[in-house]
Every structure is written in structure tokens, then in C-alpha cells.
Amino acid sequence: MTTIAFIGLGNMGGGMAANLAAKGYDVRAFDLSAEALEKAKAAGCTAAASAADALAGADAVVTMLPAGQHVAGVYRDEVFGKAAAGTLLIDCSTIDVATAKALGAEAAAKGYVAVDAPVSGGIAAANAGTLTFMVGGPDDGFARAQPILQAMGKAVIHAGGSGAGQTAKICNNMLLGASMVATAEAFVLADKLGLDPQRFYDIASVSSGQCWSMTSYCPVPGVGPETPADRGYQGGFAVALMLKDLRLAAEAAGSASASTPMGARALELYEAFAAEGQGGLDFSAIIKSLR
Structure with missing residues (x-):
């Protein structure tokens, strides 16, 4: 079973994590909100005590955070050097293109495979699992991310290299x-x-x-x-x-x-x-x- 660390359980992330759990993934979810963690747990996810706890043994990391500074903070402070080499990093947040490209390059240099995969569809589609994902990153990253994203959406499209999704x-x-x-x-x-x-x-x-x-x-x-x-x-x-x-x-x-x-x-x-x-x-x- 594929284990996914899901970080960021807000209006969008909560529904997305729930759909992954419903599709049979082992989802270790983390958010600063105790209420969001309880909802994720009720939806079949395992509530993690911290980002580091969520990362333990994860095959992939999915982030759904407010802005580029938050994604960069999680990647640089929690993921890089702590997640296992080769871990797939999928950022579904909507952030600035420059940060997406920079994080993609940093991830590759540190032995990870990263894609930026922002979404279209809103809260209703996140809950229903009918989002559209626009994915930027290398071909191998897209190939690995595609089945995970398909569990949360109706369309997964490879837009091009790092930053193209954003x-x-x-x-x-x-x-x-x-x-x-x-x-x-x-x-x-x-x-x-x-x-x-x-x-x-x-x-x-x-x-x-x-x-x-x-x-x-x-x-x-x-x-x-x-x-x-x-x-x-x-x-x-x-x-x-x-x-x-x-x-x-x-x-x-x-x-x-x-x-x-x-x-x-x-x-x-x-x-x-x-x-x-x-x-x-x-x-x-x-x-x-x-x-």
C-alpha cells in the first residue's frame, strides 16, 4: 500500500486527503488545526502529530498550503534531508511560478522528485474528487504522480517542466x-x-x-x-x-x-x-x- 504524507487540511486539502483514503491509500495527515485533523481521521486518514511524523515511511508527500512561503518552509524545514531519498513531492497549492521552479530545482538536487500540481474546481470538486490538476515537472515525476492525482480528480494534465503547472x-x-x-x-x-x-x-x-x-x-x-x-x-x-x-x-x-x-x-x-x-x-x- 502506498503511504502518503498529506500536509495542509484546509477547505481544499481536507476533501482531497479524504478521497485518497477512500481510494485505498494510507494517508498520514497533518495540519496545525486540531479540528481539521479530527475531520481527516473521521474520513479514514491517520492523524499525524507533526509534519515529521507524517513523513515517516511516506512514499509521497502532498502539500496543500496557502502560499509559496508556506510550501518553501515545509520543504526546506521539514522535508529536505528528512524524507527518504527518491520520495515523490507533489505540491497542489497555488503559488508563484518562481518559487515553484526554485523548489523543483532544489528537490532534484537533493535526490527527490518534485511536481507542482495546482488544482481547478473549488471546494465542491475537492470533496467530490473531480478536480482538474495542471502538473509541472519531469516526465518520471508526472508518471509517478498521475495515479495519486487521479484518485482526487477527473483530469490530470502534464503542462510541462517545473513551474508549468503554476x-x-x-x-x-x-x-x-x-x-x-x-x-x-x-x-x-x-x-x-x-x-x-x-x-x-x-x-x-x-x-x-x-x-x-x-x-x-x-x-x-x-x-x-x-x-x-x-x-x-x-x-x-x-x-x-x-x-x-x-x-x-x-x-x-x-x-x-x-x-x-x-x-x-x-x-x-x-x-x-x-x-x-x-x-x-x-x-x-x-x-x-x-x-
Whole structure:
């Protein structure tokens, strides 16, 4: 049986670790939150007393942490030199590209195989085991990580070398953030011009303006499939998380001298919305600021 050390049992990590346990993996889970550890234990994981305890005898390490500094701290302070040589390191956090590349290089130099594998799908998909993983790293690392990731998701795609997973994630979410703003604008304009939102949806969803933000995640309550808009914009993908990804995209764009005017404007709008105390709402709630 493959033993996995799972570090980071937050909103996403908890469901992911539970799915690994349900698929027959021996999951040794660790988090600073006692409540998160209890939930993991109830889901079939073994609660570890520390990161070092989780690492003991692990074939692979999965991390799901808030930011690059946290992943770097765990790798450099807890994993490197302590995990067995050849251990597979899978970081599913969304972090900056530069840190992902640096940690991948450091891991390889110390005898480990590391991949960056950020996710798309949100809390519901983490719990249901239907996430999409964008994986960066060497071919052998991807081959070893693939079955583990498939136990937690519906799609596992090799994006390229180290850091490519993070690159794919921030580019995808920059596009998502900008398209949601544009979708919300269109619905607000249609409404102000007297066009019924459902009629507009019926037309635009089969016309050239169709996009995922409209047909799968409509920001208008009662229109299209059920979305967080139908639940008062609760659940889903929080504004604060979209803001994090847009900031990472802006940082990466700056380092690459890439022009991203739509991404930059989406960042400004989400920053203003979060500053109004709306950071906990689903990101589609941005429509509220446009009405």
C-alpha cells in the first residue's frame, strides 16, 4: 500500500486527503488545526502529530498550503534531508511560478522528485474528487504522480517542466476572472436596457458571447444551472482566492514583461470589491459591484 504524507487540511486539502483514503491509500495527515485533523481521521486518514511524523515511511508527500512561503518552509524545514531519498513531492497549492521552479530545482538536487500540481474546481470538486490538476515537472515525476492525482480528480494534465503547472493555473484563472467581469457587465447592461436576463442567457449562451462564466457559472440568480448566485453567492470560489490568483498572474506578467490589461483591470475591480468587505463571497458576486 502506498503511504502518503498529506500536509495542509484546509477547505481544499481536507476533501482531497479524504478521497485518497477512500481510494485505498494510507494517508498520514497533518495540519496545525486540531479540528481539521479530527475531520481527516473521521474520513479514514491517520492523524499525524507533526509534519515529521507524517513523513515517516511516506512514499509521497502532498502539500496543500496557502502560499509559496508556506510550501518553501515545509520543504526546506521539514522535508529536505528528512524524507527518504527518491520520495515523490507533489505540491497542489497555488503559488508563484518562481518559487515553484526554485523548489523543483532544489528537490532534484537533493535526490527527490518534485511536481507542482495546482488544482481547478473549488471546494465542491475537492470533496467530490473531480478536480482538474495542471502538473509541472519531469516526465518520471508526472508518471509517478498521475495515479495519486487521479484518485482526487477527473483530469490530470502534464503542462510541462517545473513551474508549468503554476503557470497554467494563474493564466487560466486570470482568464476566468476577466471573463466573469465581462459576463457580469453584459447581464447588467442587458437588464438596464430592459432585456430579461433569462432571454439574454438563452440567446448569448448559443451565440458568439458564450463562455464558461455564463453557461456553467452564471452570476445571475435563477438563470442557467445552479451556481453560488442561487445561494446568495455563498460557497464556490471566494473573491479572496480569485484576488490571490490575479495578483500572482500580475506578478508573473511583470517578471515576463507581458502585457495583460484585461487581467490588470480585473485585479483592480476585485481588489475594490474585497476592500468593501466582500472577500468571502463567491467571485461571481462581482456583479453586485456593477449594478
